[in-house]
Amino acid sequence: MVEMSATNVLFIRISKKASENLMSTLLRRCQLCLSVVLLLTITACGGATPPSATAPTKVPTSAPAAATVAPTSAPDTATVAPTSAPAATTVVPTSASAATTVAPTAIAGKGDPATGPGGSADTSGTYVSDLGFRPDANGFAFPNYGGDSGATNLTPNDIQRMFGDQACVSIQDGQCTLTPPGEQQLQQINGSMNGGHCEGMAVLSNLFYTGQLDPNKFGAASVPQLQIAGNELLQREIAYWFTTQYTQPARGTILKQTPSGVLNTLMTSLAAGPTGGDQFAVGIYKRDRSGGHAITPYAVEDRGNGIFWIMVYDNNYPDQARAVEVDTTSDTWNYVGSTNPAESEGRYEGDASTFTLELAPIGSRLGLQNCPFCDTPVAARVGGALMRQANQPQYNQIWLEGDADLLITDAKGRSVGFKNGVFINEITGSLTNANKFGVNVWDTNAEPVYYIPTDVDFTISIDGSRLTKPANSTVTMIGPGYALEVSDIILEPGQVDTLDVSPDGSLLSYRTESGETPFMLVAIETDAADYQFGVYGEKMAPGEALNLSLDTKKGSLSIDTIDNTEAGSYSLEVARYDDKGEQVFGASGVALEPNDVLYIDYLLWPGNGKPMSLDLDKGGDGTVDETLQVDDVTDTFTQ
Numbered sequence: 001m002v003e004m005s006a007t008n009v010l011f012i013r014i015s016k017k018a019s020e021n022l023m024s025t026l027l028r029r030c031q032l033c034l035s036v037v038l039l040l041t042i043t044a045c046g047g048a049t050p051p052s053a054t055a056p057t058k059v060p061t062s063a064p065a066a067a068t069v070a071p072t073s074a075p076d077t078a079t080v081a082p083t084s085a086p087a088a089t090t091v092v093p094t095s096a097s098a099a100t101t102v103a104p105t106a107i108a109g110k111g112d113p114a115t116g117p118g119g120s121a122d123t124s125g126t127y128v129s130d131l132g133f134r135p136d137a138n139g140f141a142f143p144n145y146g147g148d149s150g151a152t153n154l155t156p157n158d159i160q161r162m163f164g165d166q167a168c169v170s171i172q173d174g175q176c177t178l179t180p181p182g183e184q185q186l187q188q189i190n191g192s193m194n195g196g197h198c199e200g201m202a203v204l205s206n207l208f209y210t211g212q213l214d215p216n217k218f219g220a221a222s223v224p225q226l227q228i229a230g231n232e233l234l235q236r237e238i239a240y241w242f243t244t245q246y247t248q249p250a251r252g253t254i255l256k257q258t259p260s261g262v263l264n265t266l267m268t269s270l271a272a273g274p275t276g277g278d279q280f281a282v283g284i285y286k287r288d289r290s291g292g293h294a295i296t297p298y299a300v301e302d303r304g305n306g307i308f309w310i311m312v313y314d315n316n317y318p319d320q321a322r323a324v325e326v327d328t329t330s331d332t333w334n335y336v337g338s339t340n341p342a343e344s345e346g347r348y349e350g351d352a353s354t355f356t357l358e359l360a361p362i363g364s365r366l367g368l369q370n371c372p373f374c375d376t377p378v379a380a381r382v383g384g385a386l387m388r389q390a391n392q393p394q395y396n397q398i399w400l401e402g403d404a405d406l407l408i409t410d411a412k413g414r415s416v417g418f419k420n421g422v423f424i425n426e427i428t429g430s431l432t433n434a435n436k437f438g439v440n441v442w443d444t445n446a447e448p449v450y451y452i453p454t455d456v457d458f459t460i461s462i463d464g465s466r467l468t469k470p471a472n473s474t475v476t477m478i479g480p481g482y483a484l485e486v487s488d489i490i491l492e493p494g495q496v497d498t499l500d501v502s503p504d505g506s507l508l509s510y511r512t513e514s515g516e517t518p519f520m521l522v523a524i525e526t527d528a529a530d531y532q533f534g535v536y537g538e539k540m541a542p543g544e545a546l547n548l549s550l551d552t553k554k555g556s557l558s559i560d561t562i563d564n565t566e567a568g569s570y571s572l573e574v575a576r577y578d579d580k581g582e583q584v585f586g587a588s589g590v591a592l593e594p595n596d597v598l599y600i601d602y603l604l605w606p607g608n609g610k611p612m613s614l615d616l617d618k619g620g621d622g623t624v625d626e627t628l629q630v631d632d633v634t635d636t637f638t639q
Contacts, residue, residue: 147194198438200242375481402473555603
């Protein structure tokens with residue numbers, strides 16, 4: 001890290017792609033007002049027999065090898081200090097078979113999960129396992145919300161809290177300025193919350209109830225009294241816990257079990273009470289892993305004949321008791337609920353082979369998380385000190401914004417992603433993470449986040465085969481100490497563009513089938529300074545490639561048009577962050593003929609307003625034919 005003045009703040013680049021995507025999303029999305037309680041409701045399966053204290057007989061069954069979850073590591077020591085325990089009026093059973101009777105609560109709405117709308121059911125209020133939590137008394141009074149709410153999400157200081165000081169290029173007066181790769185991580189995570197904040201609300205409501213956090217610090221004595229509108233501290237806290245679905249060790253502790261296994265694990269946990277056992281959020285998905293949503297379990301009701309209800313607080317439906325039904329005889333589960341109150345109800349369901357009902361432990365989220373974008377080994381707390389861990393796997397994260405499909409293929413021809421509309425994973429060690437949004441996900445074809453080991457060379461296909469109209473997409477790769485991004489990708493239906501990257505972030509090559517003009521960004525950390533480089537293809541012919549290569553030892557960035565057949569024109573921007581603050585160089589109209597190579601000696605640039613030396617190798621024969629002094633036309637990184 002290098003020191004900076006407090007007045008110099010790292011830029012946040014908002015591309016035209018981002019604004020176009022936002023407007024498109026807003027037009028599709030049903031407006032979600034924080035002051036209006038959701039009105040649509042559902043029920044669990046009706047026609048129940050008298051409650052029984054008999055627990056399910058099937059034992060938990062683990063999933064196959066974790067090829068579909070993010071990398072794992074040992075949990076860190078918790079850093080959230082417990083406050084007070086819940087009120088003494090909470091009733092907690094002493095064992096999984098102890099039945100707790102409370103006043104009957106109607107599961108509001110209509111619909112039988114097994115047969116569809118048309119029935120209604122009431123919970124008996126007698127539970128064989130009970131944490132004591134209740135949606136109306138312990139859940140948020142406002143519903144889940146998306147990006148159109150105007151809420152604040154993560155800030156640089158929240159990233160610092162999550163990953164440590166190494167995430168910052170400087171810390172002045174208590175304010176963190178993120179490294180360039182850290183800034184890219186922040187943008188990706190905040191963008192993923194446009195679809196909802198369900199994970200954060202599911203986790204935070206449990207942390208409040210179990211005394212790990214105090215609602216008084218966020219503006220009210222009880223959770224239902226908390227207001228989200230204008231409450232930036234609470235908004236950021238929800239965003240913080242939402243983000244832990246992406247981080248390690250939190251993500252690596254997720255339990256993949258059969259429905260009966262999930263039920264048994266929850267019965268043991270809930271019966272132990274707020275301070276006696278593991279705490280979980282429940283993740284639910286459709287069979288194709290879409291529609292990801294997070295809910296808070298609080299009790300189990302035995303409906304007889306092998307049918308059990310996992311009582312849940314669903315943050316899309318404040319104050320309502322709702323239930324996930326588990327049939328231990330067939331080892332299946334189902335839940336009916338639309339994630340958008342303006343749409344018809346949708347079905348979540350699965351069996352022993354789908355692993356679409358998962359348990360996400362909360363304890364592993366409480367400690368310092370491993371920094372995926374920092375140019376240092378991952379760390380853990382040992383005896384209160386932050387210790388570096390050797391031989392831990394490192395990954396490149398691949399994020400997609402937009403409606404295209406990604407297919408990542410390694411040098412041996414093995415792929416992970418969507419091939420002909422079907423998800424596959426053939427690359428050893430590659431992992432994926434399906435997102436949990438919770439609002440308006442039924443009309444969103446959300447791509448998972450991909451984790452590719454840093455020793456794997458690969459190519460990314462951005463596939464528009466399933467598009468019905470032109471779409472704007474962005475592909476971002478974030479790795480240890482670097483980030484790469486290609487934005488403003490305009491795909492026509494059926495168009496497939498290709499992105500070649502090196503696993504260490506030093507090479508980025510983009511080939512388009514059309515005449516689009518993508519923006520390519522490279523962000524790096526170095527000991528002396530941090531840099532961001534932006535190259536915009538002002539004019540590129542269809543089928544031509546734009547290639548960037550970064551040599552951090554020589555301090556040189558090269559742009560080449562090797563194997564192209566037509567001339568092109570490009571804009572260039574360089575941002576440097578060091579002890580002198582932020583320095584930005586910009587130039588436009590840089591023309592290259594086919595097979596030219598342009599070298600940017602960024603270490604030799606004297607600073608704002610000064611020209612930069614560009615060495616031109618005509619024909620790419622390895623010899624510099626001309627040195628250009630290109631004027632600096634901007635001191636703002638505009639892309």
